[in-house]
Amino acid sequence: MLSKFKRNKHQQHLAQLPKLSQSAADIRTLFSPAEFRQTLLEKIAGATRRICIVALYLENDDGGRAILNALYDAKRARPEMDVSICVDWHRAQRGRIGAAAAATNADWYCQLATDNPQIAIPVYGIPVNTREALGVLHLKGFVIDDAVLYSGASLNDVYLHQHDKYRYDRYQWIQNGALAETFFNWVKTNLQAAEAVNRLDKSERPSSPEIKNETRQFRQDLRGFDYQFTPNAGNEELAVTPLVGLGKRSLLNKTIYHLMPCAEKKLTLCTPYFNMPAILVRNIIGLLRAGKEVEIIVGDKTANDFYIPEDQPFKIIGALPYLYEINLRRFLSRLQYYVSNGQLTVRLWKEGENSYHLKGIWVDDEWMMVTGNNLNPRAWRLDLENAILIHDPLQELTEQRDKELALIRTHTIVVNHFRELESIADYPAKVRKLIRRLRRIRIDKLISRIL
Template sequence: MRIPFIKYNHQKYLNELVKLEQQPENYQILATPNEYRQTLLNAIKCAQKRIYIIALYLERDEAGQEILQAIYEAKRNNPQLDVKIFVDWHRAQRGRIGEGMADTNAHFYHQLKQQNPEIDVAIYGVPVNRREVLGVLHLKGSIIDDTLLYTGASINNVYLHKLDKYRYDRYHIITNPILADSMVTFIDQQFLTYEAVQRLDSDNLKTRKQLKSAIKVFRHHLAQANYQFKGDSLNSSLSVTPIVGLGKSNQLNQVIHHLILSANEKIVFCTPYFNLPQIIIKDIIRQLRKGKKVEIIVGDKTANDFYIPEDQPFNIIGGLPYLYEVNLRQFIERLQPYIDKEQLIIRLWKDEDNSYHLKGIWVDDEWVLITGNNINPRAWRLDLENGILVHDPKQQLYSQFRQELQQIRVKTLLVNHFQQIQASQFYPIQVQKLINRLGRIQIDRIIKRLL
């Protein structure tokens, strides 16, 4: 049953969450996508009992081929390995946004299966809704043996820095048997028992029309699902809590809301797209009025994965980074007095033509949320999201979390005034026309809720 947002003792809400004890020596934060790629490949090579890869997509490029070939090789060397890969059903059967239809990822999976008929590497498509624009598999965290590799990154050249460009994310490696088991059990019970979840490496893929009813049943089920585990940790020790959510009032949304309002001193959070749900904007303003310090690290519009350089052909999806920047400028202008007092800190991340995909929340050096949730209206209502809430009351991981934040800040520009953000009248003509046209028919609100 969905729980409505209610007035609550926010710290009490967090304290009452069921938690799993975590040994600090079994928690590692990696700094770069290349380091994460090497760690993932090594974990696959050394796997003894299971490999569960979960991502929005696994691309048919060099990085995707490298990962899949490593998985096939691991399965060949150890036939007893339980190997399953889960990606979004819709995304796997189309090209990238703005590109024409070419060979799809699903076709790539089928080709690999045909080339390795004696090896069963199961690749499943998960349709969270009947259309991609209405919801995707945004669940994060791959499980290899008893280790969770948690990142917001999907699997392709840019996310894993296989070639010249990279997309910056967070990379947390958590060894915890109970945590790993709970996440595998969720996948096995909540995905594999439903008709909507289909093999993508088959030569006889079902159509959306054929799965329409099954997807409706599946989405209704997912809205009620959660991780199942027996807590073994008190609030006095280092712990982790896996959380999953689908729909407006899900548990993950509740945790984000209460986490922000539980802060006694400071909140730091990252989002790649400045398109915050109204409840989060209200929570931030409420904390600022109480004297709390808030730091927001967001990607520059040119570090947005939807950004299209001005020398390339423009399409409607390329307008999104500009719409998000308009949001940011208005937000800063509204709260400029708090910036003047250095109570509200806004940082823009930019590193040449690389992109930024970080998300998460740090509160009072005690709570940290790692998540794939973009903290935007789409994540809040449509996509299947999850996260790991870390409680660190003794600050046993403090140095790692501090170093992670320091590393993120290195490539950022501090915004001291809203006029540092480019005004829309200076955007490229095509972008100005698009924003004006969308604004006249108020469709920009709908777009920002869906993308």
């Protein structure tokens, strides 16, 4: 059982975090990918001073083109407006995993810049590490004037529900001048002005090997770049705290670690890829032993963006959803006692051929974290991540929070026993063969650390 000292240590960390005052009327939860797309386009069209888009990628497909065209239209209408985009350097210069070689997103940015010589919208490529497998820009958030639209989503057809399929995420529109200013200034100072960062909308740019030394220094610098702002809220009012971090000792990771044990009644968390760092698993076990409730909402393996249906050609990347399911089954087998007594609830999300990308943490009715962090070893150690922690001691956001969670649960089933999940013996032959080969050479442990 958690001692009072430990409980106080965790609560003390949260109490000491700097906070920005927030009006409940100025937080609006969006409840679907289509509403996210519509709101983003509306806000871009209505912007007057600044737009800063930060995402893992902005894809050259119908959804991505709608966003970038809207940005060009907004800049054309108000040439004095500051409009910029930040995406991952490596991801922008390759195609999708498993797809045939084709023109890259960076090629598209260059073409649009060439086609619109009077309109300058810089697209910055952020190299978080020398190789994509070792760290990417997983920082999220769109600053539009004095508001932040925060989501774990990137920008393409499925995240924006442009056509039939969608990838389900979370979306919060937060009107807060101080929050927007904090995020905007941090991106301008620490990302866009960095020596390792180059424009992707210009064809004359260095190769990744040519900037490897600058990239290594940039990565080192990023570890020390926390958000800078003047706090103006206490612990007895609705407030937000922006958090950013790279590496396992970051303030963001420390806050996630301290947030979870603060649950007096219930912890709820969402992750698309069940592969939690051991330190977070220990937090969950500690809560269960202390008699608290824990709810985990994770995507079914078929709702994973790497899942390949059996009637399609198999690629190695298609083994990932099965590896995550193996992790979940092992986790549940250890904690079946708490599943059976109702303390631990695990829900699997599945809805048609759509995919699941939700992440976040809810602690009682008091704390809520919106983040792009997948709560996995990659997020914990390799990627540049951020989040907004919302403190709601007066429960002013209860209606929005309950509606969001109810919608997330809509297409879920509860796992009552670990044997309800498939074992390796049940998997397709090619998956089974690959996983056993990976285990034999022990590379599955390495994969779990970087994916």
